[in-house]
Amino acid sequence: MVFVTVVYHSGYGHTAAQAQAVLKGVRSVAGVTGNIVKVEEIDQNWELLDQSHAIIFGAPTYMGSLSAPFKGFMDASSRRWMQQAWKDKIAAGFTNSGSLSGDKLNSLVQLAVFSAQHGMVWVGQAEMNAGTSPENINRIGSMLGAMAQSDHGSTEPSSGDLATAEKFGERIANATLRWNRA
Numbered sequence: 001m002v003f004v005t006v007v008y009h010s011g012y013g014h015t016a017a018q019a020q021a022v023l024k025g026v027r028s029v030a031g032v033t034g035n036i037v038k039v040e041e042i043d044q045n046w047e048l049l050d051q052s053h054a055i056i057f058g059a060p061t062y063m064g065s066l067s068a069p070f071k072g073f074m075d076a077s078s079r080r081w082m083q084q085a086w087k088d089k090i091a092a093g094f095t096n097s098g099s100l101s102g103d104k105l106n107s108l109v110q111l112a113v114f115s116a117q118h119g120m121v122w123v124g125q126a127e128m129n130a131g132t133s134p135e136n137i138n139r140i141g142s143m144l145g146a147m148a149q150s151d152h153g154s155t156e157p158s159s160g161d162l163a164t165a166e167k168f169g170e171r172i173a174n175a176t177l178r179w180n181r182a
Contacts, residue, residue: 002176004090005035005049006169007042008058009070015060015096017156018148018165022056022094025169032173039073050080054090054176055120056169057111061095064103066110074114081118090176091115092123094146094165096157108144123175127167134158137167 004026010016019036026034035052037045039059049055059070066074080086093111095104112122124144130136139160140147146168148161156162 002032002054002173002180003035003052004032004054004056004169004173004176005037005052006056006058007037007039007045007049007073009039009060009067009073011060011062011067012150013155014148014150014157015058015094017162018094018096018146019058021162021165022058022146022169022172025166025171026056026173028166028170029173029177031177034169034173039069042073042076046080050085052089053180054092054172055086056172057091057093057114059095059107059111061097061102061104061107064106066095066107077118084119087119089118089120090123090172090179091118091120092145092168092172094148094168096148096150096161098150098152100140100149102149104140104147105142105144108142108147112144121179123172125164125168126171127164130160134160136160138164
């Protein structure tokens with residue numbers, strides 16, 4: 001069995017909805033078990049991350065960068081870095097912001113560099129942009145990871161962004177299976 005863990009921070013619930021969609025995609029793949037961890041609960045879950053074959057990182061983009069609680073998790077992972085505990089694990093990332101751009105690409109770059117620092121293998125988004133309507137897959141056109149946009153006052157990202165996140169989780173699960181074939 002292959003284990004994939006989604007670790008995320010969500011300030012207003014939008015990124016949590018995106019994380020749940022990613023997890024749904026992960027769990028849709030036979031032979032893969034998916035777990036989810038909030039960064040606020042990381043102290044009880046370091047071993048789960050260490051045992052996972054893949055870690056999918058998710059955080060909102062605030063002011064053009066990852067949220068402070070998620071950055072705190074990244075900084076706290078330095079013991080894992082020193083031990084190379086996550087070396088050769090699959091890594092991927094997703095983010096959400098209130099505006100269509102919101103400088104989300106910068107957040108995905110931060111996640112990719114963070115993963116590279118840990119010696120992980122980054123997997124990006126494969127879904128082609130299907131148009132810019134809210135119900136379309138990869139409407140934002142990101143290839144580095146999954147992006148979502150949530151209007152201020154909304155309760156979750158658009159249906160297309162959630163469907164994109166689900167397909168992204170499925171892609172990561174399949175990549176992890178291939179990477180861990182005996």
